[in-house]
Amino acid sequence: MxxxxxxxxxxxxxxxxxxxxxxxxxxxxxxxxxxxxxxxxxxxxxxxxxxxxxxxxxxxxxxxxxxxxxxxxxxxxxxxxxxxxxxxxxxxxxxxxxxxxxxxxxxxxxxxxxxxxxxxxxxxxxxxxxxxxxxxxxxxxxxxxxxxxxxxxxxxxxxxxxxxxxxxxxxxxxxxxxxxxxxxxxxxxxxxxxxxxxxxxxxxxxxxxxxxxxxxxxxxxxxxxxxxxxxxxxxxxxxxxxxxxxxxxxxxxxxxxxxxxxxxxxxxxxxxxxxxxxxxxANPHVVKTDDLKLGDVFSIKRGLATGSNGFFILRKEDALKWQIPNQFLKPILPGPRNLQSDTIEASANGLPLVATPLFLLDCNHSEAEIEQKWPSFFEYLQQGKKQEIHSAYLASRRVPWYSQENRPPAPFLCTYMGRSRNGKHPFRFIWNRSQATAHNVYLMLYPKGPLRDALKERPELEAEIFEKLQNISQDLFISEGRVYGGGLHKVEPKELAKIPAGFLLDGLESTIRKGQQLTLVMA
Ligand SMILES: C[S@@+](CC[C@H](N)C(=O)[O-])C[C@H]1O[C@@H](n2cnc3c(N)ncnc32)[C@H](O)[C@@H]1O
Structure with a gap:
């Protein structure tokens, strides 16, 4: 209406x-x-x-x-x-x-x-x-x-x-x-x-x-x-x-x-x-660990969709060249091909230690204000407009068009697409120890419920969880996800959420169990 x-x-x-x-x-x-x-x-x-x-x-x-x-x-x-x-x-x-x-x-x-x-x-x-x-x-x-x-x-x-x-x-x-x-x-x-x-x-x-x-x-x-x-x-x-x-x-x-x-x-x-x-x-669902799915212990979201990565994701030198203020730049991970390791370590201020650090442009100020205060940044936006970035589908639905969806950094990521070659796992899990967010070539896994509580209490458990995620059998992925021509596989957040996850809690149950029962918030 x-x-x-x-x-x-x-x-x-x-x-x-x-x-x-x-x-x-x-x-x-x-x-x-x-x-x-x-x-x-x-x-x-x-x-x-x-x-x-x-x-x-x-x-x-x-x-x-x-x-x-x-x-x-x-x-x-x-x-x-x-x-x-x-x-x-x-x-x-x-x-x-x-x-x-x-x-x-x-x-x-x-x-x-x-x-x-x-x-x-x-x-x-x-x-x-x-x-x-x-x-x-x-x-x-x-x-x-x-x-x-x-x-x-x-x-x-x-x-x-x-x-x-x-x-x-x-x-x-x-x-x-x-x-x-x-x-x-x-x-x-x-x-x-x-x-x-x-x-x-x-x-x-x-x-x-x-x-x-x-x-x-x-x-x-x-x-x-x-x-x-x-x-x-x-x-x-x-x-x-x-x-x-x-x-x-x-x-x-x-x-x-x-x-x-x-x-x-x-x-x-x-x-x-x-x-x-x-x-x-209270205790909405008591779940036996055998029935547990990834969606029960993680909130799974697609990474953010900028609408034009070429324009909204910048290298440091470009951000400097256009004098884009730091406050409008968020660290963001490069695509999986440019990640040398599956574990992203971080600098003391949370920046990911990767070969080419990248930054997401995300600003809520009006163009008039930007023009007055940061003319060079304004010029960058005008270049974007000339390329009609602002009128493309996603950007035109955001106000202002150079602001982004809210996707806080997630400790674990999974690649959204993958190709199985020589028996290699088509999907890759990444352990993100930095404060970088990620775009939509990744799915972002935010721990929830008892898993979140356990990780808060004992952050060192992250390494264990990561190792277990990496060991998920690829058959499970392939049966939940979709296969495209040429052996290309895709997995959507809902599909990843359905993958059995009881094994994740093996050995961790005593940490995660609160009182007598394992209580989980079901997705
Ligand atoms: C949380 S915001 C919500 C605004 C709007 N209803 C919304 O949902 O987007 C609260 C609003 O209350 C206004 N406000 C603060 N103190 C107030 C008061 N004593 N009487 C009336 N409005 C007040 C603020 O200026 C602000 O605009």
């Missing part, structure tokens, strides 16, 4: 978001809690809201609207005539202005100001809140602010809260008064409140004041979302007292909210008695 106008405003919004983000340093953005929701996640939450809203007309509120990513996602997801009212609040005048300029014509009303000081008008109540509130830590809140917020919370919900609570807790709790009865709320917040003492007020609110529907926690090693969302959880509830008995909330983990890796229903009574909610879904 979504009209052509809304699509084109969304494109402008993404450009505006990048421009406004670049005006502040990372420390300033931290203080304001300014981390925009990535578009795919905003769309996923809007789609989720759509499934829960039934046929009701929507009166939408976003108390920290930024440039309006959720409003945009609603326009994309709901039929145009379903949106009866839409309102956003935003403290930063630049973001408030941007949201107004972008979306006023689509029916969004924006108030510039501090949401926590505002009072809902008695006759206005919203039936849908989707919010990604500022993740401002308590030490950025003044003593006076805390007093005021605590007093307001006491007055509204008769709840006391610890002085260590971050601003996001107050946002969620104070929003209660803005919602009408049975309104749906979907909050994207840090998962910290699930386990720490200061989170007890939020946990109490969710189990005693409203009807908790679902908590979905993103897998911290999942690289599909920006870094700021690494430990985030989506909390969905209705403004209605919890049913007197028998209610369970859905707890899910990993993957997307619409297709989580694991899930379980947890009775409210269990939640009320528990101080640590990240234990749910």
């Amino acid at each position: 979504g009209t052509a106008i809304a699509h084109s405003i969304e494109e402008s919004r993404q450009v505006e978001q990048t421009r406004l983000d670049a005006l502040k340093t990372a420390a300033e953005r931290n203080k304001w809690g300014q981390f925009a929701t990535p578009t795919p996640l905003a769309l996923s939450l809007a789609a989720y809201a759509h499934t829960l809203m039934g046929e009701h007309p929507v009166r939408f509120l976003d108390p920290s609207i930024g440039t309006g990513s959720f409003f945009s996602a609603l326009l994309e997801t709901f039929a145009e005539d379903r949106l009866e009212a839409a309102r956003g609040v935003e403290l930063d005048p630049l973001f408030a202005r941007a949201a107004m300029d972008l979306w006023a014509g689509q029916g969004l009303h924006v108030d510039q100001g501090d949401f926590t000081t505002q009072q809902p008008a008695p006759d206005v109540r919203f039936n849908l809140v989707i919010a990604n509130p500022p993740y401002v830590r308590h030490h950025h809140l003044s003593g006076d602010d805390k007093e005021r917020l605590k007093a307001k919370l006491m007055q509204s919900l008769r709840l006391d809260i610890s002085g260590l609570a971050g601003l996001y807790c107050y946002f969620m709790l104070l929003c209660h008064d803005w919602m009408e009865k049975h309104a749906l709320a979907i909050w994207l917040i840090p998962s910290e409140f699930m386990d720490v003492n200061y989170g007890s007020t939020v946990r109490r609110y969710l189990t005693e004041h409203v009807t908790l529907l679902h908590l979905h926690r993103f897998c911290p090693t999942d690289s599909q979302f920006a870094d700021a969302l690494v430990s985030s959880v989506v909390v969905a509830f209705r403004k209605a007292p919890p049913p007197p008995s028998g209610h369970s909330a859905r707890f899910s983990f990993g993957g997307l909210i619409e297709s989580p890796d694991t899930e379980a229903l947890v009775p409210l009574d269990t939640l009320r008695q528990s101080h640590k909610w990240t234990q749910f879904p």
Whole structure:
């Protein structure tokens, strides 16, 4: 759905978001809690809201609207005539202005100001809140602010809260008064409140004041979302007292909210008695090591697709020649043919020790800013434009076109394609001990679940795991992957994930076993 106008405003919004983000340093953005929701996640939450809203007309509120990513996602997801009212609040005048300029014509009303000081008008109540509130830590809140917020919370919900609570807790709790009865709320917040003492007020609110529907926690090693969302959880509830008995909330983990890796229903009574909610879904699957697959112990992703390696991947001398600032250059591994060894060692600052070091161009600044500050780098981009790199399929879908997907370095890589010759293994595993990322000639293997925990505790196990990966029989690969003409084999992430991996844990089980059972998060 979504009209052509809304699509084109969304494109402008993404450009505006990048421009406004670049005006502040990372420390300033931290203080304001300014981390925009990535578009795919905003769309996923809007789609989720759509499934829960039934046929009701929507009166939408976003108390920290930024440039309006959720409003945009609603326009994309709901039929145009379903949106009866839409309102956003935003403290930063630049973001408030941007949201107004972008979306006023689509029916969004924006108030510039501090949401926590505002009072809902008695006759206005919203039936849908989707919010990604500022993740401002308590030490950025003044003593006076805390007093005021605590007093307001006491007055509204008769709840006391610890002085260590971050601003996001107050946002969620104070929003209660803005919602009408049975309104749906979907909050994207840090998962910290699930386990720490200061989170007890939020946990109490969710189990005693409203009807908790679902908590979905993103897998911290999942690289599909920006870094700021690494430990985030989506909390969905209705403004209605919890049913007197028998209610369970859905707890899910990993993957997307619409297709989580694991899930379980947890009775409210269990939640009320528990101080640590990240234990749910508890022991989702107990897997016998015989049944274990690579996808159970690794998150497997294709390396990043630049759209034009020749332009976006540079040698050091070219980066120097064009005076591209270091901040826009990430180390990236050369293709497998140019790797002399299967183990990539690193320099003290994490650079891979390879014959020809390469760098990935990844920049979020606007062209106007680049032109002003780094004219030679700007000239390089213009050369790219002359070659129409910016309008090619992948680059034209990125904003700006010279930014890249987020693919943190992975400790293990597997070549994506290979040819079997003279009984040689067609696929090669690489042990990447550097901080270099990789492009899509590789699959990237990020350890997850108990394997990740074990490696964190005992990093020296990496060598053992690597050796075992190298010993995977090539027949297994070939049966899971595909064969092309001339004996060329390809293996996709999903295919690699299906390869049995019980042998990986032989001898490691005592490290990986936690308590009595080997518990694994299934893919
Ligand atoms: C995490 S961002 C989310 C923005 C947007 N909703 C999104 O999802 O992309 C939080 C936003 O809240 C704004 N903000 C910070 N403190 C605020 C306050 N006290 N009242 C209203 N907005 C605030 C920030 O400027 C920032 O734009």
